[in-house]
Amino acid sequence: MAPQNILVMPPSAAIFLVVTVRPGGEDGVVDLLADVAGLARSVARRSPEDGLSCVTGVGAQAWDRLYDTPRPLGLHPFHPVAGALHSAPATPGDLLFHVRAQRFDLCFELARQLVLRLSGLGDVVDEVHGFRYFDERDLLGFVDGTENPAGDEATSAVTVGDEDPAYAGGSYVVVQKYLHDLDRWEALTTEEQELAIGRHKLSDIELTDDVKPSNSHVALTTITEADGTERKIIRDNMVFGRPGSGEFGTYFIGYTADPGVIETMLRNMFVGDPPGNHDRILDFSTAVTGGLFFVPPADLLDG
């Protein structure tokens, strides 16, 4: 079955909508989910070259309420992670809409249409307007997304296959909203920041193994199987913030065929590998939301 539009050109703008479904809203929401692709097509027609797309995800509890088919094998409520110092909370969310385009107005219009259709059926519990920052950097100043796989490797990293035949062509997505303490981060030297991330800041080149610390972000999110193969995910993080309120953030979004891969990364980051050796970026970044969603194949969503 045809997947949804997960693998797209890096967008300039994105809107992330996390929605809860009201009791009694289930049937209307199933109808809406079948219409999302049509709504996106109508808005996208206004400027086809700007690549408007929308990926729809469904959370575990919502799946049981909306559909009478069994849950996809990997779908469960987001597992919160508690390390000794930092935690990744699970927060409410039945649906995720990941709207992307090269123009913010297209994202805004599609989000508006989705919210109109949700009226009386569901509530937006988190809404983030993300934008592309210089050179695809995050607000910590580092290029974000470099190690994303491409081509066939990207497709197989995110697409459910024979391991769950009823949902082949689907995918899973994890989202977390992070807030940064930029004052403290910017008090570090560039060299200290590079040791926290595991890459050089200006050139974006990875530090060599002899200098890359085991608590750097790159070291803790590189997952290697016993046979030496790396487990990759597709990330499309976006920057958001409100300077006047001191809010500076990264909206993390990771797509995977197997949620276990992202769960291992989160355990490494928050609990540490070995335990206690947590990700240095968490000393400057706080996770305030967390959710796991299944991304049904497009045909399945269309009913």
Ligand code: HEM
């Ligand atoms: C790599 C930033 C959260 C998984 C990176 C890189 C940066 C970055 C700058 C290096 C360049 C690149 O390959 O993209 C951030 C920020 C985060 C965040 C600012 C939030 C505060 C996460 C989370 C996960 C994750 C929550 C997964 C659970 C990865 C992976 C890589 C990576 C898999 C590539 C590692 C490699 O193969 O070299 N991130 N990230 N990141 N990040 Fe994150």
